[in-house]
Amino acid sequence: xxxxxxxxxxxxxxxxxxxxxxxxxxxxxxxxxxxxxxxxxxxxxxxxxxxxxxxxxxxxxxxxxxxxxxxxxxxxxxxxxxxxxxxxxxxxxxxxxxxxxxxxxxxxxxxxxxxxxxxxxxxxxxxxxxxxxxxxxxxxxxxxxxxxxxxxxxxxxxxxxxxxxxxxxxxxxxxxxxxxxxxxxxxxxxxxxxxxxxxxxxxxxxxxxxxxxxxxxxxxxxxxxxxxxxxxxxxxxxxxxxxxxxxxxxxxx
Amino acid sequence: xxxxxxxxxxxxxxxxxxxxxxxxxxxxxxxxxxxxxxxxxxxxxxxxxxxxxxxxxxxxxxxxxxxxxxxxxxxxxxxxxxxxxxxxxxxxxxxxxxxxxxxxxxxxxxxxxxxxxxxxxxxxxxxxxxxxxxxxxxxxxxxxxxxxxxxxxxxxxxxxxxxxxxxxxxxxxxxxxxxxxxxxxxxxxxxxxxxxxxxxxxxxxxxxxxxxxxxxxxxxxxxxxxxxxxxxxxxxxxxxxxxxxxxxxxxxxxxxxxxxxxxxxxxxxxxxxxxxxxxxxxxxxxxxxxxxxxxxxxxxxxxxxxxxxxxxxxxxxxxxxxxxxxxxxxxxxxxxxxxxxxxxxxxxxxxxxxxxxxxxxxxxxxxxxxxxxxxxxxxxxxxxxxxxxxxxxxxxxxxxx
Numbered sequence: 207x208x209x210x211x212x213x214x215x216x217x218x219x220x221x222x223x224x225x226x227x228x229x230x231x232x233x234x235x236x237x238x239x240x241x242x243x244x245x246x247x248x249x250x251x252x253x254x255x256x257x258x259x260x261x262x263x264x265x266x267x268x269x270x271x272x273x274x275x276x277x278x279x280x281x282x283x284x285x286x287x288x289x290x291x292x293x294x295x296x297x298x299x300x301x302x303x304x305x306x307x308x309x310x311x312x313x314x315x316x317x318x319x320x321x322x323x324x325x326x327x328x329x330x331x332x333x334x335x336x337x338x339x340x341x342x343x344x345x346x347x348x349x350x351x352x353x354x355x356x357x358x359x360x361x362x363x364x365x366x367x368x369x370x371x372x373x374x375x376x377x378x379x380x381x382x383x384x385x386x387x388x389x390x391x392x393x394x395x396x397x398x399x400x401x402x403x404x405x406x407x408x409x410x411x412x413x414x415x416x417x418x419x420x421x422x423x424x425x426x427x428x429x430x431x432x433x434x435x436x437x438x439x440x441x442x443x444x445x446x447x448x449x450x451x452x453x454x455x456x457x458x459x
Numbered sequence: 460x461x462x463x464x465x466x467x468x469x470x471x472x473x474x475x476x477x478x479x480x481x482x483x484x485x486x487x488x489x490x491x492x493x494x495x496x497x498x499x500x501x502x503x504x505x506x507x508x509x510x511x512x513x514x515x516x517x518x519x520x521x522x523x524x525x526x527x528x529x530x531x532x533x534x535x536x537x538x539x540x541x542x543x544x545x546x547x548x549x550x551x552x553x554x555x556x557x558x559x560x561x562x563x564x565x566x567x568x569x570x571x572x573x574x575x576x577x578x579x580x581x582x583x584x585x586x587x588x589x590x591x592x593x594x595x596x597x598x599x600x601x602x603x604x605x606x607x608x609x610x611x612x613x614x615x616x617x618x619x620x621x622x623x624x625x626x627x628x629x630x631x632x633x634x635x636x637x638x639x640x641x642x643x644x645x646x647x648x649x650x651x652x653x654x655x656x657x658x659x660x661x662x663x664x665x666x667x668x669x670x671x672x673x674x675x676x677x678x679x680x681x682x683x684x685x686x687x688x689x690x691x692x693x694x695x696x697x698x699x700x701x702x703x704x705x706x707x708x709x710x711x712x713x714x715x716x717x718x719x720x721x722x723x724x725x726x727x728x729x730x731x732x733x734x735x736x737x738x739x740x741x742x743x744x745x746x747x748x749x750x751x752x753x754x755x756x757x758x759x760x761x762x763x764x765x766x767x768x769x770x771x772x773x774x775x776x777x778x779x780x781x782x783x784x785x786x787x788x789x790x791x792x793x794x795x796x797x798x799x800x801x802x803x804x805x806x807x808x809x810x811x812x813x814x815x816x817x818x819x820x821x822x823x824x825x826x827x828x829x830x831x832x833x834x835x836x837x838x839x840x841x842x843x844x845x846x847x848x849x850x851x852x853x854x855x856x857x858x859x860x
Contacts, residue, residue: 264772285779291774299857316771317774368775
């Protein structure tokens with residue numbers, strides 16, 4: 207696979223508020239091949255969130271080129287970008303962002319709904335995705351009946367139900383305790399082994415250790431970009447009890 | 460599926476949805492009930508007018524002026540039976556003409572008495588007024604020619620004089636003159652002016668003129684034109700003929716007036732039509748107010764669900780999908796309100812006719828119109844909030860707390 211999944215050349219994002227121009231991204235270039243596990247780090251205001259929004263086709267760059275899976279998505283219209291979000295990108299958020307008063311399976315079905323599949327196919331695919339994140343027996347639970355970790359798993363199931371090549375996770379462990387965070391990272395690593403490219407934005411250096419590549423942003427530019435040859439295996443950490451704060455067990459729902 | 464989403468969103472806020480629908484429910488119910496009342500009134504007026512007779516024209520004597528004093532209409536006695544005969548024979552647009560003379564008299568049977576109006580006319584009178592018989596029949600032309608003492612009575616008179624007995628063949632006395640009852644008229648009910656049309660006795664004009672009143676004139680000529688279209692032509696022809704017969708030079712006051720009852724009927728119908736329209740449009744205002752209620756709630760809903768909109772957009776919903784979702788929610792609200800409103804409107808129309816005794820007619824057209832209108836209101840008042848939802852920026856929407 208010669209073509210990278212993400213190819214960014216001299217990307218700028220400038221916000222205009224009245225007279226003041228604010229550059230959130232200042233000429234970022236980046237190439238991410240298929241199957242990478244990338245952690246994006248950096249302080250608040252470093253431009254990493256803006257980067258994620260552009261990568262996820264929620265936002266458009268002011269200048270520069272962005273090729274996603276070989277398609278120049280920088281110049282696409284809103285409907286085409288919606289289609290890219292539906293097919294190519296799965297989002298995982300810090301606050302889970304599940305629809306409340308809506309069952310787990312219906313939450314997972316949401317992206318398929320906008321692809322226009324029939325009800326039966328939808329339920330089958332959504333069920334499959336829930337099995338994959340280990341929540342096959344929680345299909346008809348509502349978000350408020352699930353623990354934080356379980357809610358994030360539902361969100362991950364929703365992100366992967368369309369089998370996108372890319373999952374973007376914005377602080378996915380920000381609302382979770384350490385053990386649950388590692389469990390979520392284990393799940394991401396598992397999905398990554400199946401070939402899905404994962405990009406995780408995080409503040410926590412601990413979480414970044416599970417990534418194979420760590421990109422650090424500062425003031426709208428990439429400050430460092432390093433590959434980690436021996437990154438941590440979350441599953442191993444869990445099974446060997448390497449967590450120092452192992453008392454923080456996941457609360458049972 | 461998209462209806463399922465809308466239904467679920469509305470079910471989440473049952474109380475709010477019901478209250479929002481209430482505006483539409485009341486609006487639609489009001490339109491249907493008001494139009495039903497209006498249509499009922501119109502139908503009643505129509506049937507009352509039909510009971511006077513079809514294609515009817517009436518000729519009344521005019522007023523006299525003596526020394527500058529107007530004596531009022533009916534004070535001249537120039538109208539005669541021969542005028543009626545001439546109208547019927549000479550005018551092509553006229554089917555029948557019946558002269559009539561009326562007095563109020565005490566009518567006495569074997570053991571009862573009743574004061575009523577006694578009308579003298581020709582056997583054609585019943586045809587002119589579209590009046591049929593419950594039993595017996597009209598007095599005949601020979602009764603008329605011979606000034607026979609035969610009488611036709613109305614239902615009210617029959618009930619008061621004979622109770623449940625068969626009046627045919629009985630003898631009644633009108634100012635001490637004995638008459639044999641030959642016919643009982645079928646009931647017509649109230650006239651448009653509220654008079655009991657069945658409180659009447661009809662005898663040959665000749666008999667009334669000679670044996671009871673001792674006069675030679677008539678008080679009115681009732682004329683039936685060939686068709687509703689010919690009433691106007693008939694009116695003109697009658698005027699011309701009577702001018703000629705009464706030797707009235709041009710520019711002098713007529714000694715008669717011709718009234719076209721079809722015109723009066725049309726006027727009455729038009730006024731009831733206007734009333735229906737008025738009632739309907741007042742009720743429509745409440746429907747529009749209901750629509751504004753929907754818009755209000757949809758705007759609140761869009762604001763409340765900003766984050767949901769952001770999530771949907773993030774997973775691949777296009778603006779169009781969001782627009783459709785909120786639009787359908789508004790339409791489902793207004794349509795459900797419309798259906799409930801139809802039920803309430805029909806029910807309240809029934810209640811009005813049962814308890815207030817107003818006639819009501821529920822027309823399918825007003826039901827259809829109200830339903831279509833309520834959908835239209837849903838679309839119209841739902842569009843703005845839905846567009847607002849669809850135009851949200853996904854990033855802003857996701858950040859919304």
